[in-house]
Amino acid sequence: MLKGAPVRDAVFAELKAKVASVRRPPGLAVVLVGDDAASAVYVSHKEKGCEEVGFHHVTHRLPASTPGGEVLALVARLNADPAIDGILVQLPLPAGIDQEAVLLAVDPRKDVDGFHPANLGALVSGRPRFVPCTPKGVLRLLAHYDITTRGKRVAVVGRSVIVGRPVSLLLSLKGVMGDATVTMCHSATRDLPAVTSACDIVIAAIGAPRFLGADAIAPGAVVVDVGINRIDDPTRPSGQRLVGDVDEAAVKGRAAALTPVPGGVGPMTIAMLLENTWEAYARAEGIDV
Numbered sequence: 001m002l003k004g005a006p007v008r009d010a011v012f013a014e015l016k017a018k019v020a021s022v023r024r025p026p027g028l029a030v031v032l033v034g035d036d037a038a039s040a041v042y043v044s045h046k047e048k049g050c051e052e053v054g055f056h057h058v059t060h061r062l063p064a065s066t067p068g069g070e071v072l073a074l075v076a077r078l079n080a081d082p083a084i085d086g087i088l089v090q091l092p093l094p095a096g097i098d099q100e101a102v103l104l105a106v107d108p109r110k111d112v113d114g115f116h117p118a119n120l121g122a123l124v125s126g127r128p129r130f131v132p133c134t135p136k137g138v139l140r141l142l143a144h145y146d147i148t149t150r151g152k153r154v155a156v157v158g159r160s161v162i163v164g165r166p167v168s169l170l171l172s173l174k175g176v177m178g179d180a181t182v183t184m185c186h187s188a189t190r191d192l193p194a195v196t197s198a199c200d201i202v203i204a205a206i207g208a209p210r211f212l213g214a215d216a217i218a219p220g221a222v223v224v225d226v227g228i229n230r231i232d233d234p235t236r237p238s239g240q241r242l243v244g245d246v247d248e249a250a251v252k253g254r255a256a257a258l259t260p261v262p263g264g265v266g267p268m269t270i271a272m273l274l275e276n277t278w279e280a281y282a283r284a285e286g287i288d289v
């Protein structure tokens with residue numbers, strides 16, 4: 001099992017040591033609009049992470065009825081705030097708000113999520129600046145467990161701007177954690193199991209519980225399960241539990257390595273968010289990144 005916690009802990013320890021010797025702490029602002037339960041949980045994990053490494057952090061919680069103009073005005077204030085190095089707009093935004101306009105309003109130098117077109121463009125051009133946190137976390141997790149991607153056939157299932165597309169781009173770059181032969185799959189891919197089972201590494205970012213079974217995974221393949229799906233489970237006090245996009249029971253023992261859900265990619269996303277915030281801070285302060 002490729003667990004994320006030990007890697008996250010190592011990243012946190014490194015950041016904590018760096019923060020101990022600086023004149024002001026790096027600052028992260030989180031904008032949370034509406035009352036999506038999963039978003040609230042993710043934001044609380046991000047707050048806890050900031051506390052742990054000693055970052056300054058502020059969460060702006062706004063009601064779902066907030067007009068888009070007010071969210072844009074808040075982002076403008078955060079862009080101008082010298083105590084804030086990173087701005088994270090928790091997605092999804094409520095339906096009435098133009099998500100694209102809000103993401104575009106974030107100063108690219110503070111775009112620690114890496115979703116601004118300027119940062120995505122830098123990634124496409126092969127000179128990444130802020131790399132989106134989950135894709136960056138996937139590669140860091142693989143590197144930690146000495147799983148190289150050079151020359152490997154990698155199937156990425158999902159092409160979202162948040163996960164699938166940037167992870168595919170990263171894997172296709174020249175370099176130690178790139179140099180892969182990448183196949184990006186999506187809902188129009190024909191005979192998906194035939195494509196994924198021909199690959200050495202499968203990265204699933206679909207959002208469909210236990211969607212990939214044994215027929216989709218080659219014996220000895222490495223499986224990274226990005227999916228976080230809530231399913232009913234009457235045996236749990238909450239009546240629910242989290243599962244990934246891969247059928248863990250079907251794939252365990254067949255795959256050489258597999259990320260657990262929860263506890264695999266999730267902790268990496270937070271660690272990379274804090275690392276990106278440190279990078280934004282270091283650039284603002286003229287410290288070597």
Ligand code: NDP
Binds near residue numbers: 160163187227228
């Ligand atoms: P999106 O819904 O934005 O994208 C899902 C992708 O999966 C789309 O590209 C879609 O294809 C593809 N897809 C859907 N159905 C199929 C299918 N039947 N066969 C092949 N491809 C399919 O989701 P995200 O990328 O935002 O998230 C994916 C998952 O990762 C979710 O479970 C999410 O909760 C989780 N996640 C986890 C994070 C973490 O920290 N661990 C962080 C971010 C996300 P198409 O483009 O054709 O519609």
